[in-house]
Amino acid sequence: MWDALTVEEAGYTRRAIEALSSKRWARLLLHRVELAGGVTASAKPLLFEVRYAHELLLAGVTPEYERAAGVGNSTVEFRIPGDPEWLVELVSLRESEALRASTHERGSRSARLLWTGSPDRRQSEEGEMIKAEERIVEKVFSSGRPTKFPPPRDGAIHLVLADMRGYLGYGGDEIDYAQMALGEAGVPRERAHDVHCWEKEGKLVPIAGLFEECNPLPAAQLVRERIHFLGFVAEREYREGEIRDTAYHLANPHLFADEDAAERAFLSYPLAPKRRRRR
Numbered sequence: 001m002w003d004a005l006t007v008e009e010a011g012y013t014r015r016a017i018e019a020l021s022s023k024r025w026a027r028l029l030l031h032r033v034e035l036a037g038g039v040t041a042s043a044k045p046l047l048f049e050v051r052y053a054h055e056l057l058l059a060g061v062t063p064e065y066e067r068a069a070g071v072g073n074s075t076v077e078f079r080i081p082g083d084p085e086w087l088v089e090l091v092s093l094r095e096s097e098a099l100r101a102s103t104h105e106r107g108s109r110s111a112r113l114l115w116t117g118s119p120d121r122r123q124s125e126e127g128e129m130i131k132a133e134e135r136i137v138e139k140v141f142s143s144g145r146p147t148k149f150p151p152p153r154d155g156a157i158h159l160v161l162a163d164m165r166g167y168l169g170y171g172g173d174e175i176d177y178a179q180m181a182l183g184e185a186g187v188p189r190e191r192a193h194d195v196h197c198w199e200k201e202g203k204l205v206p207i208a209g210l211f212e213e214c215n216p217l218p219a220a221q222l223v224r225e226r227i228h229f230l231g232f233v234a235e236r237e238y239r240e241g242e243i244r245d246t247a248y249h250l251a252n253p254h255l256f257a258d259e260d261a262a263e264r265a266f267l268s269y270p271l272a273p274k275r276r277r278r279r
Helices: 007-020 024-035 041-058 097-101 125-137 174-186 189-194 220-226 242-246 259-266
Strands: 064-068 075-080 085-092 103-106 109-112 156-163 197-200 203-206 229-233 248-251
Touching: 007 024, 007 041, 024 041, 024 064, 041 075, 041 085, 041 156, 041 242, 125 156, 125 174, 125 197, 125 220, 174 189, 174 203, 174 229, 174 248, 248 259
Parallel strands: 085 156, 156 229
Antiparallel strands: 064 075, 075 085, 103 109, 197 203, 229 248
């Protein structure tokens, strides 16, 4: 289960904490980990922040942690200085109640039954995709108002990076991520059969991506207006460079003139993977 803390995750996170311990900018983060009980399963979202901070350290970056960006009293978790600067917010998707309810134990084995057409629509992959989108938009809209990210300005790029390990119990894949960001249009034609659909007014329609104007979530408009990139990552090995190398980032077509402009902007990100993948 994603909520379990593996030996590999614990070991690598402790090494990351040791490497960050002498850095003044990391003190608040490490203090929060200590208050949360240290390297424990209940602190997994904070441990993800630690490993992300460690990746920045390895990249030679000195970020600011919990930086006010001008939206009320809210803060963005990481400001990465540069030209442009990057404002980065992390979100960890925990196992949902529906996912836990769909898990059936038999002796030492467990099985999850998430399937399209489930009598409880929440206990389906489609329900989990919609829930994931709802969690992501909380990073731009909270308590009925915009939070964290200001309107875009020259010299700043905004990124929400999702820790997907709790999604579907294994993290999903790039097809899921493409649909969450770009909708059906983001899925390659040869994988059209993998597009997730939801019943609406008696018809099955593709679940809309957060960058799509047809997305029914009220906060999705703020995502389109304020977030340059959505990133998705599901660690498996817990090693140096894994977040950098395996994260999948998708550009907001509303904030870039074309794909070349998005690519140029993304290359300024200190954790851009060495091998750039599709979109």
